[in-house]
Amino acid sequence: MRYSAFMTGLDTTSGGLAAEPLIRLGVFAAALAFLMAWELLAPRRQLTVGRWRRWPGNAGVVAIDTLLVRILFPTAAVGLALIADAKGWGLLNLVKVPDWLAILTTIILLDLIIYAQHLLFHAAPLLWRLHRMHHADLDIDVTTGVRFHPVEILLSMGIKLGTVVVLGAPALGVIIFEVLLNATSMFNHSNVRLPAGVDRWLRRILVTPDMHRVHHSIVARETNSNFGFNLPWWDRLFGTYRAQPAAGHEAMTIGLPQFRSPGELRLDRMLLQPLRRGRTEGRA
Secondary structure, three states, X not given: OOOOOOOOOOOOOOOOOOHHHHHHHHHHHHHHHHHHHHHHHOEOOOOOOOHHHHHHHHXXXXXXXXXXXXXXXOXXXXXXXXXXXXXXXXXXXXXXXXXXXXXXXXXXXHHHHHHHHHHHHHHOXXXXXXXXXXXXXXXXXXXXXXXXXXHHHHHHHHHHHHHHHHHOOOHHHHHHHHHHHHHHHHHHHOOEOOOHHHHHHHOOOOOOHHHHHHHHEOOHHHHOOOOOOOOOHHHHXXXXXXXXXXXXXXXXXXXXXXXXXXXXXXXXXXXXXXXXOOOOOOOO
């Protein structure tokens, strides 16, 4: 088995994969606490809806998403990567490349797949009905970064698992990608203030909050831009990059035109949103 020297605690024997959820939970908790504190100390925007009106529903979605993924995909993408490694499945298990290159390739290509998936969920009407729950948040902060409909999460996991098998992605590359994606999604959705010069430099290598906030604008042409979650290169390469919102970050309106009532922030309304009729503003 390749990468075994790196994957202590992530083997497929009894008790294997125990470290993977602990690593992810630890990084998640640390990033969440840090970004929440940053939002309180240096907010980018004045929130229009109180946190306690929004956070219970967003937290409920996270709990449901986590439970469903653990029940339906008990080994998750890391476990499948280890199985693919053992059986020699996938491109990177057929072509001899250095371990570091296989890991780097995995991180970059998985990020590209997430970008393409994000475009698809905006372009296809049925998929947009699932994804629009993420955009219907009336403010944007760190909790918005983990607010995704459970069905979207399951479809996304299926896409990721298929990619892992076809690519023959090494388990270490998968876990690094998943930890990074989770942390950067919370970061680029967070309501934190960065100096303009730092933001201009940082968005060359990472999607920043000011860059991704444009994507949550109520203006459709802005909603259909800046699809990246982690690496900013794909938006520039494929022509979906928009530097700033037309109204400016402080004055821009977050959300969707058809879901403006604070009652839409209730967990039951969020979960049933794909079944309800609504205009298609924001869809590509």
